[in-house]
Amino acid sequence: VAVLLAAATAAAPTVQGVSAERLFDQIEALGELSDTTPPSITRVLYTENDVRARDYVKGLMRDAGLEVREDSVGNIFGRLAGEDDSLAPVVSGSHTDAIPHSGKYDGVLGVLGAIEALRAIRESGVTTRRPLEALMFASEEPTRFGLSCIGSRAMCGRLDPDYLDTLRDENGTAFYEAVTSAGRGGGHENTASILSAALIPAGGIHAFVELHIEQGPLLEQEGLDIGVVTAIAAPASVSFDFLGNGGHAGALLMPYRKDAGLAAAELSLAVESWALGTKAIDTVATTGVLQVYPGAVNSVPRESHVEVDVRDIEEKRRDHVLDMIIKSAEQIADKRQCEMKYRIVNKDPPAPCADDVVAAVQDAADDLGFKSMRMVSRAYHDALFMAQIAPTGMIFVPCKGGVSHRPDEFSSKRDMENGVRTLALAMAKLAGV
Amino acid sequence: VAVLLAAATAAAPTVQGVSAERLFDQIEALGELSDTTPPSITRVLYTENDVRARDYVKGLMRDAGLEVREDSVGNIFGRLAGEDDSLAPVVSGSHTDAIPHSGKYDGVLGVLGAIEALRAIRESGVTTRRPLEALMFASEEPTRFGLSCIGSRAMCGRLDPDYLDTLRDENGTAFYEAVTSAGRGGGHENTASILSAALIPAGGIHAFVELHIEQGPLLEQEGLDIGVVTAIAAPASVSFDFLGNGGHAGALLMPYRKDAGLAAAELSLAVESWALGTKAIDTVATTGVLQVYPGAVNSVPRESHVEVDVRDIEEKRRDHVLDMIIKSAEQIADKRQCEMKYRIVNKDPPAPCADDVVAAVQDAADDLGFKSMRMVSRAYHDALFMAQIAPTGMIFVPCKGGVSHRPDEFSSKRDMENGVRTLALAMAKLAGV
Ligand SMILES: [Mn+2]
Ligand SMILES: [Mn+2]
Ligand SMILES: [Mn+2]
Ligand SMILES: [Mn+2]
Incomplete structure (x- = not known):
């Protein structure tokens, strides 16, 4: 050639x-x-x-x-x-x-x-x-x-x-x-x-x-x-916000917690797991941003913010991973009794x-x-x-x-x-x- | 009385x-x-x-x-x-x-x-x-x-x-x-x-x-x-730092990642799990601080910082949970090929x-x-x-x-x-x- x-x-x-x-x-x-x-x-x-x-x-x-x-x-x-x-x-x-x-x-x-x-x-x-x-x-x-x-x-x-x-x-x-x-x-x-x-x-x-x-x-x-x-x-990115209850790390007993930080942590692991799940080397998914609020050692996180990046050379596979990540976020929010909002920031071919x-x-x-x-x-x-x-x-x-x-x-x-x-x-x- | x-x-x-x-x-x-x-x-x-x-x-x-x-x-x-x-x-x-x-x-x-x-x-x-x-x-x-x-x-x-x-x-x-x-x-x-x-x-x-x-x-x-x-x-707190490899969220393929953010996420879930594991209502453990660096959506976290608070009215049970959390951090670091340092900030009776x-x-x-x-x-x-x-x-x-x-x-x-x-x-x- x-x-x-x-x-x-x-x-x-x-x-x-x-x-x-x-x-x-x-x-x-x-x-x-x-x-x-x-x-x-x-x-x-x-x-x-x-x-x-x-x-x-x-x-x-x-x-x-x-x-x-x-x-x-x-x-x-x-x-x-x-x-x-x-x-x-x-x-x-x-x-x-x-x-x-x-x-x-x-x-x-x-x-x-x-x-x-x-x-x-x-x-x-x-x-x-x-x-x-x-x-x-x-x-x-x-x-x-x-x-x-x-x-x-x-x-x-x-x-x-x-x-x-x-x-x-x-x-x-x-x-x-x-x-x-x-x-x-x-x-x-x-x-x-x-x-x-x-x-x-x-x-x-x-x-x-x-x-x-x-x-x-x-x-x-x-x-x-x-x-x-x-x-x-093909890149895509999506951001998630979880809202839980928050409170004092000593006084808020475990059964009463709606820990937005742990919701974010679970989501980040789900992101990894969906990317690995395609078994395709070309699928990558990353939680590059994970923030918890108020972010004090003695405070149960009330809010968290997560930003996820998903890419693949196959658009359809990329979109499937993105959908599954959003579904995981919904399930995690449900389980942890947190409110959850998400926003697809970009999803390009x-x-x-x-x-x-x-x-x-x-x-x-x-x-x-x-x-x-x-x-x-x-x-x-x-x-x-x-x-x-x-x-x-x-x-x-x-x-x-x-x-x-x-x-x-x-x-x-x-x-x-x-x-x-x-x-x-x-x-x-x-x-x- | x-x-x-x-x-x-x-x-x-x-x-x-x-x-x-x-x-x-x-x-x-x-x-x-x-x-x-x-x-x-x-x-x-x-x-x-x-x-x-x-x-x-x-x-x-x-x-x-x-x-x-x-x-x-x-x-x-x-x-x-x-x-x-x-x-x-x-x-x-x-x-x-x-x-x-x-x-x-x-x-x-x-x-x-x-x-x-x-x-x-x-x-x-x-x-x-x-x-x-x-x-x-x-x-x-x-x-x-x-x-x-x-x-x-x-x-x-x-x-x-x-x-x-x-x-x-x-x-x-x-x-x-x-x-x-x-x-x-x-x-x-x-x-x-x-x-x-x-x-x-x-x-x-x-x-x-x-x-x-x-x-x-x-x-x-x-x-x-x-x-x-x-x-x-009795309160105690301990901070952890993970150091992974980091890199571009698109280019660093999943098998090559040493994701310090995911190590932090796993640790925060282990913290919860050890606290629940005592089955005592008086045991509480909290990941109040979880930070990832550089903290950009398109960057695999290279470093993370976690601060954990553990309390109990029984000092011995509190110390056991603290020990198990540190052990978990070591195992997670090992699994994810991250370096890990921890510091017990306080551990009071x-x-x-x-x-x-x-x-x-x-x-x-x-x-x-x-x-x-x-x-x-x-x-x-x-x-x-x-x-x-x-x-x-x-x-x-x-x-x-x-x-x-x-x-x-x-x-x-x-x-x-x-x-x-x-x-x-x-x-x-x-x-x-
Ligand atoms: Mn206070
Ligand atoms: Mn006070
Ligand atoms: Mn760049
Ligand atoms: Mn560039």
């Missing part, structure tokens, strides 16, 4: 000058913009460090000779003109927001790598037929409002403003207040207008490719350079990557002599939503031990350079020369 | 003018000094609202004609001179600190009630042989440093300064820094000196009585006015009340025509520690629905007035007239 595709894209240019050193220095510099001490990274949408990171990224885009614009939600684009600048661009990007106490590479590689790829294309004297764009999405992680991919959901019109307005961050702040107080929002008067203004019209993007660390161990285990992503697993984009990535990796494999992305990405409006693909590079969302997340300079070189060539191929 | 004791204390004076209205107004006023919006009360040792509450209580003591002093730890005494002021005083008091999102009455009744009792004694023109003291303990609740009864532990020399110095609040602040930055500490250079200065010498207190809401449903259910406490249940004090309380209640019962305190109190240095007793009054540590905690004016009248008379009997 690789030979055939290579033949079909024989006009590929030579892109030189991708610098892993520069990329590494930029990753380190961006890592300093964190609410926690690096290598532990915490960077949350529209907070001070997030705004600083935006300024830093815009500066890098300008340095790389790109024309910068930011939309109303805070998606940032750095554009390199094409021969025919009226054509839809080939776009690559990712995110720089980071969940609490995570690492330096998740998302960041895809943003800084896209800028580096465009810099190298420009400095190699290559002009593609279509324009190229490096993109930093407003936020991929669900940290602030419990909802992932706010930037890409907005771009592809998959974000209901009324729903977004119901969400609150941990301080009770709503999206509109957060976006405007960070100096974003484009002067729009409400969330609906902000989201409309960020919408990408049909055909507005010719192709989208996202470079990302694998966040799994396979490439490293197999000794490969590049993962050519063929599909992105899986995304197959576009054949053309997969081919361009595979072709680029082959041209450059990299060892690659086809693989599924189990983590989800803004690419999941971009796939709804544009032919989409992803490029994975190895990360140490498959570790991600941790301070010790790491990708080597060589692996990152291989990824950026593959990206640059794939973008050039997709944009035509 | 009541008849015999009444005869033995026939010289009891008449104390008049206890005002439930005044007490109620003071409780409401103190309720305003809270980090959360009343009726939800949060007042934590050495914070701004705690310092304000101290000033408020000192003002009330002065208004009641008491001589005010505060020791190095922050225990506050209001003294009414006796005929022979060189004798050891009869002391009554409780606490005003409040765990997050709790209520207005726990502890507060015992502080303001003691001041009201002494006011009434003074205004009734009664002078007792021994001096009387109203006491506000520095803090009863374990909110800030995870350790309860810091004030009374210090007074009775049951607090190791080296141990106290190892504790940190949720912001990483140590005790010495907290006490001094709240303007307390008496100018001492280290925790050891602060604690020494607060020590009450042997024989320094003639008798101690604490007035408190029941924090259980029995008095209300039986239609009684006064609980005459005969013993205080139960305290029997002193016969003389129990008799004085019973006698006072009988003299005043109140319906009473003997009972065990399942919650623990500063009285538990005072019992180590002085003959000690407690007076319980009903609270609505047995509810405590909740915003809807409530005790009626009539019930509070009955309690304060019983306290005043019992103190007068113990102090002699």
